[in-house]
Amino acid sequence: MNSRFTSLEVCAGVGGQALGLERAGFDPVMLVDDDPQTCATLRANRPDWRVLQADLNDFVGTEHGGVADVDLLSAGVPSAPFATAGRQHGISDRRDLLRTVIFLVMDVRPRVVMLESTPNLLTNSKFEAVRRFVSNELEHMGYCWTSSVLDAQHFGVPQTRRSGIIIAMRPDDFERFSWPVGNRHAPTLGEALRESMASRGWSGADEWARIANQVAPTIVGGSKKHGGADLGPTRSKRSWQALGVDGGSLGDQVPGPEFVLAPEAGRSGLPKLTIAQVQLLQNLPTDWEVTGRKTAAYRQVAQAMPPAVSTAVGRHIAQALAR
Incomplete structure (x- = not known):
């Protein structure tokens, strides 16, 4: 057609x-x-x-x-x-x-x-x-x-x-x-982001991907009235933590070689997602340029x-x- x-x-x-x-x-x-x-x-x-x-x-x-x-x-x-x-x-x-x-x-x-x-x-x-x-x-x-x-x-x-x-x-x-x-078939969170997580030489990416063994929770947040660049309310953050992600805020870049994966330490031992990674989870093209600072960019991506x-x-x- x-x-x-x-x-x-x-x-x-x-x-x-x-x-x-x-x-x-x-x-x-x-x-x-x-x-x-x-x-x-x-x-x-x-x-x-x-x-x-x-x-x-x-x-x-x-x-x-x-x-x-x-x-x-x-x-x-x-x-x-x-x-x-x-x-x-x-x-x-x-x-x-x-x-x-x-x-x-x-x-x-x-x-x-x-x-x-x-x-x-x-x-x-x-x-x-x-x-x-x-x-x-x-x-x-x-x-x-x-x-x-x-x-x-x-x-x-x-x-x-x-x-x-x-x-x-x-x-x-x-x-x-x-x-x-x-x-x-939808890839798991780990399958979708393992390559991205390893892109700066983080040796823990494979282990992290094994923890992130389900599809991602719903991307929420980004309301103009409430919140900033984080992955949503407390309940959402708990869901992300169970899959190896610190949802308290977004990261400026993926983990480097020095980052130590430590789920037992709570959110502080887990990587944060970047805007580019949230774009991947939202099925937006990797070359789709999202304008604005972090909170404004996340708001746009989260609502897509x-x-x-x-x-x-x-x-x-x-x-x-x-x-």
Whole structure:
């Protein structure tokens, strides 16, 4: 299949979802994000992409040439409003961009809509009203829709990372759509990073890789409101420690020859991950330049959708669109 399609990517972030969709046959006519650092990253890696820094609440698709004719509208909807912990914010909350994206669908009228967010949005009873809103609006616009929860490790990504994805299509396209079946083997954390850990001459890399004998925990953290360049809250740090990683902060470089692996000493005897290593765990290309200082760079990488997942979904969308 040689067909190429067009897409509009909103809440684009570091570009993981757009990169995966590009591999599946979708060329973005525009990428929109409100964060200046992520926009700088997108421009640094794809100078030919049309990147717009804008608040999505103020974005009107029909004001921009080519946007209203796209085949696919894709969005990585921020998951914070749909967290199970803490205060629940309603769909009228300005931070909840899901409602904004649905209104953008009304404006742009793409052939396909792809929304990615936390599985909680699809599975938690707390958000039944949100799901009903999405369903009613999509069906009112003439779309059929389906949803699924996909785990990145089933697509070869060395990390447990579950995404809740909604696909909406016109009825004649929808009848040809099916979800990808993830059946690829994911390397363990040790297999994924052993070469990187040994790159500065650390003799303990092989022993460390034997400890890191499962896929990585979910990469979390990077919230603009809380935390810095670390691997998440206490529970996440414990999971990383069990696999031989000090999750208390990120390292500036991988261990050198002088580093002594000592799991019995706790986190102080374990290596830290670098931004480049987190990129590997997120399935981002090694040459994908992430701009900004450590905290800003980690925030971008931590929130990315692994390209392998969006490629798999994108290929099934492209197959449904091809006539």
